[in-house]
Amino acid sequence: MTESRSLHDDAVVVDTHNDLILLVDHFDRRGRPDHFARYWLPELRAGGVDVQVLPICIEDQFQTEGALRRTLLLIERIHELAAEHSDDVTVCLTGADVDAATAAGRIALVIALEGAHAVGQDPELVRTMARVGVRVISMAHYARTFLADGSGLDSTSRGRLTPQGITALREMEELGIVFDISHLGMAGVEDVLSLATRPFLATHSACLGITDSHRNLGDEQLKAIAGLGGVIGVAAAIPYFIDPAAPTAERVVDHIERVVEVAGIDHVGLGPDFIDDYYQSVFGGWVGAPDGAHVPAEISRPSDLPKITEVMVRRGFAEPDIRKVLGENVLRVLRDVMGEPAR
DSSP: OOHHHHHHHHSOEEESOOOHHHHHHHHHTTTOTTHIIIIIHHHHHHTTEEEEEEEEEOOGGGOGGGHHHHHHHHHHHHHHHHHHTTTTEEEOSSHHHHHHHHHTTOEEEEEEEESOTTTTTOTTHHHHHHHTTEEEEESOSSSBOSSOBBGGGTTTOOOOOOHHHHHHHHHHHHHTOEEEOTTBOHHHHHHHHHHOOSOOEEEEEOBTTTSOOTTSBOHHHHHHHHHTTOEEEEOOSOHHHHOSSOOOHHHHHHHHHHHHHHHOGGGEEEOOOOOHHHHHHHHSSOTTSGGGOOOOOSOOSGGGTHHHHHHHHHTTOOHHHHHIIIIIHHHHHHHHHTTOOOO
């Protein structure tokens, strides 16, 4: 076993963004309810993943009035998976739950909402989401919701958080739900940075200073997130976040190093965004790539994560710093905020 693999296996690895529940649902609907056990569970184990944030992203056809139903069905499916595979995974509601699960050798699952379409224009539904186990929420995906504008509208809108969005943010902080700033439009990011009082996550973002994408964060935003105690989970599996021409493990570590340089070693983690398998299975290819082009990312599934550790070791990262990147930084936020009401 190599030095880097031994370190990777020994460290607590936290993945802050994997859309695997969408693919599980896709196969469920086609009579293959074994997809999680057959594919994802072995992948998570091979990648050394100890904590998995599971976002619920609502496809266009389910948005508006169908969003709440779709969200609740997917949340129920996550709870079913945890019951079916109780020796391997458990849904966690607090940081203490996460610690207990990992100490027992189980993968800690944290339910998240990507875009909060289910909340609609009713911030009180944030409390409902908390009751069913949601512990991380973002307010927008690429477009507009009742709470905020997504980053896909940055070229045409300067939309800030709506009044409902501001109320939802306050509800999250009061309830101990971790705010997720990824996908939020630029003006909305500035609102959150001025209003937030607790640490939060950018679950799957990268550095605008390296790759020009509306989904990436500028240096001043990185510094401000760090100033509030937050963590940036660096994306790895979507080429146009990392490097459309060469989305390699080396390039992912370039982004990690940029966050370290700008925000500090205590404010960077991993948020690979393993969505490519979903697009390959459902659509036969990556439909989000510009002009239909697609250069496969070297980090495309959980079993690829040790490659990132290998690069960090080769570049001379100290072992304690590698452990921080792999999971300890995000664990700090989860312990401080998740399920812990504001004092």
